[in-house]
Amino acid sequence: MNLNTFLKKHNLTLEQYYGNEPILHNINLGRLTVYPVGFNPSEIHGKFIGNNILSLPENFSPTIINGSLEFKRLKHLPKNFSPKLINSSLLLNGIETLIEDFNLHIEGDVVFNSLKSIKAKFKPIINGQLFLNNLVLIKNNFDPIVTKHINLKSFSNIFKKEIKRLRCAGSIWYDCRNNYVKNTPVYYFYNIPKTNYIFIPGDSYNGIKSYFGEKLETVGEVTKCKKFNSEEVFYFIHDGLGGYGAGSTKNEAQKNMKKFISLRTKEDFKYKLTDILYTFEACLFMYRIISDVCENTLLKFLKTIPDIDKNKSYSLNYFIKYMKDWPGHKKFLKFFKDIKEERKEERKKELRERRIELQKLFD
Numbered sequence: 001m002n003l004n005t006f007l008k009k010h011n012l013t014l015e016q017y018y019g020n021e022p023i024l025h026n027i028n029l030g031r032l033t034v035y036p037v038g039f040n041p042s043e044i045h046g047k048f049i050g051n052n053i054l055s056l057p058e059n060f061s062p063t064i065i066n067g068s069l070e071f072k073r074l075k076h077l078p079k080n081f082s083p084k085l086i087n088s089s090l091l092l093n094g095i096e097t098l099i100e101d102f103n104l105h106i107e108g109d110v111v112f113n114s115l116k117s118i119k120a121k122f123k124p125i126i127n128g129q130l131f132l133n134n135l136v137l138i139k140n141n142f143d144p145i146v147t148k149h150i151n152l153k154s155f156s157n158i159f160k161k162e163i164k165r166l167r168c169a170g171s172i173w174y175d176c177r178n179n180y181v182k183n184t185p186v187y188y189f190y191n192i193p194k195t196n197y198i199f200i201p202g203d204s205y206n207g208i209k210s211y212f213g214e215k216l217e218t219v220g221e222v223t224k225c226k227k228f229n230s231e232e233v234f235y236f237i238h239d240g241l242g243g244y245g246a247g248s249t250k251n252e253a254q255k256n257m258k259k260f261i262s263l264r265t266k267e268d269f270k271y272k273l274t275d276i277l278y279t280f281e282a283c284l285f286m287y288r289i290i291s292d293v294c295e296n297t298l299l300k301f302l303k304t305i306p307d308i309d310k311n312k313s314y315s316l317n318y319f320i321k322y323m324k325d326w327p328g329h330k331k332f333l334k335f336f337k338d339i340k341e342e343r344k345e346e347r348k349k350e351l352r353e354r355r356i357e358l359q360k361l362f363d
Contacts, residue, residue: 006036016041019062026067029053035060047088050074056081068108077102089128098122105228107212109148118142125228127199127212129170138162147199147212149173169199198225200236200246206263208256211236211246222250241298242285264289270339277313286316290335291328301327 001009007017015021022043029035029050040059041048047067053074060078068088075096082104089108096114101121109128116134118141125145133153144150149170166172202210211234213225223236225246237253238244245257269286272278278286288298308322320336323329 001032001036003036003038006039022064125197127228130168143167145195145197146170147197167195197228198223198236200244203260203263206259208259209246222253238281239295240281240302241288241295242281242283266290266335269335272316277315278319279313280308280310283314283316283319287319287323287326287328287332291326291332293326293328297327 003017006012007014010027011025012023013021016023017039019040019042022045023041024045026046027041027044027048029052031052032050033052033054035050035053035056040057041062043064043066044062045064045066047070048062048065049068049070051070051072053071055076056071056074056078058078059080061080062083064085064087065083066087068091069086070089070091072091072093074092074094077092077095077098077100079100081100084105086104086106086108090104090106090110093111093113095112096116098112098115098118098120102118102124103121104124106124107127109131110124110126111131112135113131113133115132116136118135118138121141121143123143123145127147129148129151130144130146131151133151135152136154138152138155144167146166146168147170150166150168150172152172152174155174196215198211198213198215200211202208211225211227213227213230213234215236216224216226216233218224221237221239225234225236226232227234232248234246234248235250235253236244236246237250237257239257243257243261245253245255245260247253247256264285266289269290272286284298284302287293288295314322316336320333323332326332
């Protein structure tokens with residue numbers, strides 16, 4: 001394909017082609033296996049897809065990619081690849097080695113499922129999930145900050161101590177049996193371990209934005225934060241009982257907290273596992289919604305229980321036993337007992353249906 005045909009097909013100017021002007025739409029290289037000579041975009045405000053491209057030129061390094069970057073057959077990253085921001089997912093499923101340091105900021109998932117080892121420093125900040133399902137070993141050079149989950153399906157159980165040190169707000173899944181190191185509940189904010197970063201999930205169905213940034217200062221229940229890679233400020237507020245909100249102003253954060261609490265129902269916690277660890281405030285939040293105890297009653301009662309570490313995580317089984325004298329405890333206990341019985345009945349029904357199906361095969 002000659003240059004003019006390429007420009008026409010992708011609706012590009014010569015200035016955009018050589019990186020002198022930003023590209024304001026998606027680029028999909030389709031069936032091309034060889035990267036176009038001289039094509040060196042600086043800013044792409046859309047997706048950049050080249051799923052059949054086998055290699056990229058060494059000078060390929062867009063400054064900003066405002067959509068996902070998808071090069072699934074690419075084996076190696078170019079030497080100078082260091083965009084300031086990838087504003088969506090980085091999908092490079094074919095990458096087999098990382099020679100250069102990888103310290104990018106990615107606002108989305110990162111998929112490196114063919115990567116078996118990492119020799120260089122691996123310290124990206126990922127506002128999403130990290131998929132490294134072929135990686136078998138991590139060393140001290142492996143130190144990402146991840147706001148959601150890390151997936152290490154090929155990682156052996158014998159290295160469990162190594163993955164405990166990782167700075168990940170969500171679960172760390174390892175080995176083919178889906179074992180995990182820890183789990184953080186849905187509908188909760190994440191203080192990312194061993195960092196000053198905070199991730200506040202949004203609720204797009206109800207018009208609540210998510211926020212990710214660095215904590216600057218805390219006064220009472222309000223924390224002033226700065227968005228990552230930006231000077232834009234936002235505020236995070238929580239009520240000490242698991243309710244929280246964030247917004248560009250304190251008033252917006254307060255409104256979002258009230259909205260967040262009003263949207264939660266008992267049904268949101270129906271499938272919570274009682275043996276998984278949850279933060280203390282997450283347990284409190286479940287308790288207040290399920291037991292329907294008013295905020296003031298719960299806050300007063302909390303002042304009388306100094307013997308629990310509020311910075312630790314607890315299983316619901318432990319929490320249920322611990323708060324046997326709390327107001328509303330019976331309602332909370334009954335909720336999980338009923339769920340347990342419901343699951344038993346569902347299991348019995350499933351087994352009955354299987355027996356019927358098997359019987360039909362032999363009749």
